[in-house]
Amino acid sequence: MSNNLPKVSWIGLGIMGSPMSENLIKAGYDVTGYTLEQEKLDRLTAAGGTAARSLAEAVRDADVIITMVPASPQVEAIAYGPDGILENARSGALLIDMSSITPQTSVDLAVAARDKGIRVLDAPVSGGEAGAVEAVLSIMAGGDQADFDEARPLFEALGKTIVRCGPHGSGQTVKAANQLIVAVNIQACAEAVVFLERSGVDLAAALDVLNGGLAGSTVLTRKKGAFLNRDFTPGFRVDLHHKDMGIVTDAARTVGAALPVGAVVAQLVASLRAQGDGGLDHSALLRGVERLSGARV
Numbered sequence: 001m002s003n004n005l006p007k008v009s010w011i012g013l014g015i016m017g018s019p020m021s022e023n024l025i026k027a028g029y030d031v032t033g034y035t036l037e038q039e040k041l042d043r044l045t046a047a048g049g050t051a052a053r054s055l056a057e058a059v060r061d062a063d064v065i066i067t068m069v070p071a072s073p074q075v076e077a078i079a080y081g082p083d084g085i086l087e088n089a090r091s092g093a094l095l096i097d098m099s100s101i102t103p104q105t106s107v108d109l110a111v112a113a114r115d116k117g118i119r120v121l122d123a124p125v126s127g128g129e130a131g132a133v134e135a136v137l138s139i140m141a142g143g144d145q146a147d148f149d150e151a152r153p154l155f156e157a158l159g160k161t162i163v164r165c166g167p168h169g170s171g172q173t174v175k176a177a178n179q180l181i182v183a184v185n186i187q188a189c190a191e192a193v194v195f196l197e198r199s200g201v202d203l204a205a206a207l208d209v210l211n212g213g214l215a216g217s218t219v220l221t222r223k224k225g226a227f228l229n230r231d232f233t234p235g236f237r238v239d240l241h242h243k244d245m246g247i248v249t250d251a252a253r254t255v256g257a258a259l260p261v262g263a264v265v266a267q268l269v270a271s272l273r274a275q276g277d278g279g280l281d282h283s284a285l286l287r288g289v290e291r292l293s294g295a296r297v
Contacts, residue, residue, distance in 0.1 A: 005029050006063035008154070011055065011078055011085070012099070013040040015234065016125070017068035019132040020098075020158050022047045027157035034058035056088040064154065065095045071243050072101040079109055091117030096151055098139075100124045100179070100240070102247050103169035106142060110168040119147045122168060124175035125159060126182070129235035130222060136160045140178070142170035176251055179244035183265045183282070185219040190286040193227045194293050204228055226283040238285075239278040242269050 005028055010021040013035040021044060025031050031049040034057070035041060041051035052058035055078060059065050065085055069075055075097060079085050085095060095118050097106065106122035113120045121143035131137045137159035141148050148164040155162045165174045192215075196206045207227065211220045226232060245266035252259045272278070272288045280287075287297045 006094075006154075007061060008032070009034070009052075009059045009062035009065045009089075010044075010049075010068070011035070011058060011065065012068040012074075013037075013044060014068065014070070015129050015236075016098075016132045018043055019129070020068065020137075021049060021066075023132075023135045023157050024154065025049050029154070029157070032058050032062065054083070055085065056083055059085050059089045059093075062089065062093060064151070065089055065093055066154075067095070067097045067099060069099045070240060071099070072105040075099050075101050075105060075109065080112070086113055086116045086118060089116070089118055092119075094119045094121070094147060094150060096121045096123050096154070098123050098125055100175050100244055100247070101172060103142075103172040103176070103251060106172050107169040110143065119144070120168065121147050121151055122171040123151070123155070124171050126175065126178045127159070128222065131159070138178075139163070140165050140171045140174040142166055142168050142172065172247075173251065176244065176248035179241065180248045180259065180262045180265075182219060183241055183245060183269060183285075184261055185217055186223065186282055186285050187265050187268060187289075189217075189220055189223065189227065190283075190289045193286055194289045198293070223283040226281060227286055230286075232277075232280040232284040232287070234279060234281045236282050237278065238269060238273050238280055238282050241282045242266075242273045242278065245269050 008024055008029050008031045010031050010033040013033055018040060021031050021033055025048045032052050033044040033049050034052040034055050045051050095113060110120040121141050123139055123141040125137040125139050127137040135158055138161040139155050139159040141164045165171055196203050207224050249259060249266050268288055277284050277287055290297050
């Protein structure tokens with residue numbers, strides 16, 4: 001491995017974090033990881049990374065610390081306190097939070113980190129598990145231009161579309177808009193699937209021709225197989241999209257933006273979760289439409 005590359009600490013090795021950290025290892029980075037599940041640490045070491053025994057140990061010597069955890073409470077839990085990142089990382093380190101959290105949490109973290117001499121970028125991603133594995137994620141960043149420029153080579157090992165959207169919190173705001181569009185798109189596709197099937201149309205043929213026209217989308221391309229096969233193996237769980245819809249509806253209320261369709265879809269996501277489907281992929285919004293259409297799911 002090149003000694004010229006920054007030493008990376010990766011915190012959070014879930015559905016997204018594991019393949020993303022492995023892509024950095026493939027790109028030649030020295031990656032030390034920490035997460036709560038031993039089997040995920042074993043996966044990291046098998047890929048050529050180093051497993052740390054604690055969060056403090058993981059971040060102590062890192063030039064760049066990347067966090068990928070589920071939500072704001074987890075980001076706050078790993079960032080603050082005597083065992084957290086801010087107390088144990090070295091001054092001058094760059095902390096890149098790639099979790100999807102509230103914009104305000106990102107702003108607060110950047111302010112707190114500045115007092116410790118730690119620079120922060122919020123850099124949430126879109127593309128799901130497949131995008132993480134294939135290193136074609138869309139990365140939307142908030143923070144200082146100089147820090148973004150420094151992080152760009154790392155981002156290029158993880159994604160294809162890499163954009164600084166503005167100051168701290170901007171990446172999270174754009175991610176919230178992304179999740180709004182994705183949820184509404186999945187819901188529309190799910191309603192179309194039920195309508196097409198009830199009408200006796202060849203569903204596979206219909207989805208192919210729809211995806212070739214103005215109705216086509218990355219959502220339909222990625223989720224077509226899930227709709228056809230009713231395979232809702234989680235690439236992005238309903239539970240997490242429920243969290244994200246809460247973020248976007250709350251942030252929109254704060255700035256005075258109306259989300260009439262988004263609010264309805266947020267309720268449909270919440271309903272799906274309440275019916276026990278929170279652990280499924282968000283394409284399982286199809287199950288909600290089927291229930292509303294009288295099917296026993």
